[in-house]
Amino acid sequence: MLGKAIPVIILLLISGQARANSTANPAATSPPGPTTKTTTENPRTTQPQALAPTSTPATENGIDTIIIIIIAVCIVVPVTAIVIVTLVYACQNKREASPATVVLRVQQAEMATDEDRHDDLELFNKLCSDYSNLTGENTSLRIKLQTNYISTNFAAGAFDHTGGHLSLPRHDINLFIPPGAIEDGRLQTIHIFVPPSMNRGKPAPVVHCGPTGTTFRDHVILSFPVDPDYDEFVPRFTNTDAGSTEQWQPMLGDDDAAFIVKNGKCTLFITHFTGFGAEANDETPASTADKDDKTIRVGVFASKHTASDRLYSYQMRIRFYDASADASERMYQKEMSLFGGRLLDDDKRMQVNKRGGTVRVRVSKIAAGWRTMDASDENQRLEFEELWDESDETDASCTVRLRKINRAAPVTDVWATVSVWQEQSHGTTVTLKPSDTLQMSLRADPPRGYLSATQAFLHQQEELRPSDRVFPVLPLDIRHEMCVLLDVELAGGNDWRMLAEKFGIDSPTIMWIGRNKSPTSKLLDFWETQNVSGGTVALQRLCDLYQEMERPDVKELVEKVSSGDLRDSGYGTDRDSRSPNGSLASLVNSILSEPVPETHSMDASLKTKKKKKTMPLVEG
Template structure:
């Protein structure tokens, strides 16, 4: 055997033996590694680093949970103390514990009393005899503008009312109290009242209230309360039926000042309730935005169709800054009452020394179409916006005015309803009052389909916070002297003559019977 052959044999031996052994060892190690991953974490040691987790799909914008630090006991105590502090008939809007709240509080005794949140259509009546003689109870009425406190709803369910809290939580009385608030469902029979038997700062547990003690009229929900908690209304159509609710479309923008190059217009898609509009007004205040013209009604269906807003016309001298002339609002943002808005930004075109062009840009006129996606040919609303530099946006100086009647006295309301309800050949009935309040022909036709058009138009007057003197003037100008006389007779009463009177913006019922209006 040659020296070369003897040197090759050990090397070949290592290749023949070493490679299979190394392969077997590597295979065993791989099997052990895979086994530790079945099931995940079953073989993971406490000291081993955790496997990276892929980020979950983000929630929709309107469902993002708030990451707030847990409040301390003193903070919670201060929160409820401020909510239950008597407000002397005033309605307070304030952000407390990261919640935007509108509230009023007072003390009641055996004579009972009423709390009302101004401009919202929300009231709480504590009847006479509900509190033991000789005792006084502090009660509060709270409109919750924190959208995360609303119930978690399915695609078929729609939110049609505000979330209202009566406090203190869990309080009970000798007689049922009456909570009243507005809803925007088109079919009251499809409305279901919900309650969360929790305090305002706790996690909510919404459950249906059931029919006993709950009365839903054309646009109002009235609940007999055995104890105080949180309440709202949800639209739940029966199987096979399509649910619908009324929206109000409100346009806001800042003043158009001389030399201003840009103007932004915002359109809100709101539930047709007074408190939803007040939320938009409050939301616009930090930006100097004000509502342009009356709100426009929209018939919104729960058929999962998104809402489209299309820009159709801009007056000469202005141009659209946005990339698109169309905006889209997800269906559930509106259906679940999230109060969304969409905006367009406009820019003045360069005048280039052209005086005529400069004059044209002193005013802007915009026309938009809004409809649900796929339903444009069936139903569409036209929105028109106009603003000019000559308009004065300054806040007028405070003047002495009669107190606003947030709600007409019940007996006067019913009397005017009976006088205005019958149709007149000349149209000098509720329809003429609707025209005086700025309603167009389509809105008047809509009101004519209601159970009581006169009651509907009087409620609209209430929402506009007109005074009794203003209503008297309207009736006189309409030559409805019978209605004007009824108002004058009520105004001529002394406070002691009426069982129901207005004090500081709240109604107090001193009688022994509850009025049907509540």
């Protein structure tokens, strides 16, 4: 509009200037020649000249006023409009930046359509039905209590008073049922579900724990990742079922619930099941340049084998890369293009700190018939600068080389436990359990006859698959003794309060923990969620922590577990040494009910070596 008005304004200004010049100098507009000649020689013309229209001062002033008004309309109105639009836009941005509006916008963004909810509910109902079919009357109680069934967005299992973990590895979500949280003699089916439509680009996932309304004797612990680029999160809950319209409310710390947001995770202490999530208070994520922590992912890859490979040796690449979905996809493509690589286990998130020091990688519990090429393969180090450089991109790796102990032995399965942690941090121990079947990697889609029973079962079940349940790292009797020793508040402060500080727990949560019957028990529950499947590495780090606290009496208790003195006392330190599919063999065979070629069976080579397993003996 302003561009079109400029030529008009210029013409009006020229016209106005010409009129002004005419008024100021009339002679300048008369024709050349003496003026007296006209008036004297033709007096009759004097009268007509007097009657001809002339520009009087009043008329000229009116024209000038009109010109000024037009100029004002053409210039002032567009400028005013621009100013008004600018002010409105600025006010709108300011309103959107307010915390209340941020909350409203987040809530609106999370509002799923009816069609989305319908799809979520259909998926949930299908997975629940699949779980029921997999755990029918033919499944023994022992198998039920040692096995979880998981897919990308759903996990379920039957639990009793012994407790255990239920996890969604792809989402890095874990639910820990501590021993005693379920009454002795009660069998409780538990599930966790992540609605796909509610978790698109959110800084924290939405997790439905169920059955909705289930209550426990003591707190159970739910942990899920949050985007570390946001400075503050507020946990929230909704007392609605999956597929229903959410009614979010903030979770306030009280005697029934508490939360810890640390190391890129939100940990909730809860006593009943419903839907949970977390809300970011910041409008936009902060720059990672100002952060002391960074979230990365750790994955174990192996190259694709060919029929010409003698398979006397085996290599696993442990890679560290950014946690974003794009970075993960780039790493998968890189592995595939360079090595034909495959991801051997679900990659996991890891929080690294600028002051956390060197990152340690330890390989243990290697499959029978294999050993590392060199001792240096078992323990490796990566300097922090390799994980977080100036470019803010993470792309680091180390290689573990394995070889067969006896080349003639028909060993076709390989697995190991990989533990990753930062030396100067008391945070999470990331544990991965890569496993591979060598003859399986020779073919893209091997025929049914060449599959072991377990692998045939996994090929049949695309949505839901069985997985060994992870039990608490600490045996129940050792936990009890630790609580007795650390619950007593000492003058030096090296009791449960110092343990909470070492874990990096904030003061309000420490006060909440102190109001519980056994503060140490709550801290050990938190430690268990941070060290799922941590095994001996997590125990050794706990020993080092008690050494720093100058509590040799408590350290001695942990050393009993890590040294193997209590391997048969009930919990999972010994479970990690078996085949990844060991506890599933009878389940798989009962479901398939068909013979499997002994030469290709993963379980056949283990039948003669596997010791009889017993259920944990836990006091009610």
